[in-house]
Amino acid sequence: MKKIGILVGSRHQESINRKIAQSFVQIGHPDLSFSFIDISALPLFSEDLEQNLPQSVTEFCESIRANDLILIMTPEYNRAIPGVLKNALDWASRPYGKGALSGKEAAIAGVSLGGAGTAAAQVQLRALLPSLGMVQVRHPEMCLVWKPTLLNENRLPTDENTTLFFKKFLDALAK
Ligand SMILES: Cc1cc2nc3c(=O)[nH]c(=O)nc-3n(C[C@H](O)[C@H](O)[C@H](O)COP(=O)(O)O)c2cc1C
Secondary structure, X not given: OEEEEXXXXXXXXXXXXXXXXXXXXXXXXXXXXXEEXXXXXXXXXXXXXXXXXXXXXXXXXXHHHOOOEEEEEOOOEOOEXXXXXXXXXXXXXXXXXXXXXXXXXXXXXXXXXXXOOOHHHHHHHHHHHHHHOOEEOOOOOOEEEOOOOOEOOOOOEOOHHHHHHHHHHHHHHHO
16 A cells, blocks of 8 residues: 655645645555655744744654655646745755655646646655655646536545546546
């Protein structure tokens, strides 16, 4: 069983990226197990805090290390990844070359209100992965445009094409 840690780059209570991730979990896959990695308690990164790491940072890094693949769900803020996501990645990149993300597989997906469905944020995020020491799953790309009707009350897609697309994405994580 491959362990997938889902890191949602949002502190939004009603995060649409979290909802899509919950849909992946609802659909499920026989070879994958899922857990969510919480970023909400992380302080803003400072090298000064590294002398005595806050417990929230230690727990965050442990929850990354417990997984085989980290699925990063990125919102898009002003054509870039949100600061809270960059902050989380900076914490997990330390110490340089030996951070929790180093050597982990990374997959990226995102959903936004804009028509490009986080494509700009994802390009930026993919460019960061080599410096984090992450190996990326490249296909299929998952850039989604949010509509309230995309998922039903059980977080399952309301149309067959979206279901098939989500399953194809999960198959790629399992490889
Ligand atoms: C500061 C800010 C900037 C945003 N910039 C973009 C953007 O560049 N492209 C886009 O598609 N949506 C943009 N949005 C809308 C987001 O897609 C929307 O807020 C979405 O719900 C964020 O994802 P989340 O709910 O998972 O946090 C922006 C929203 C905020 C608050």
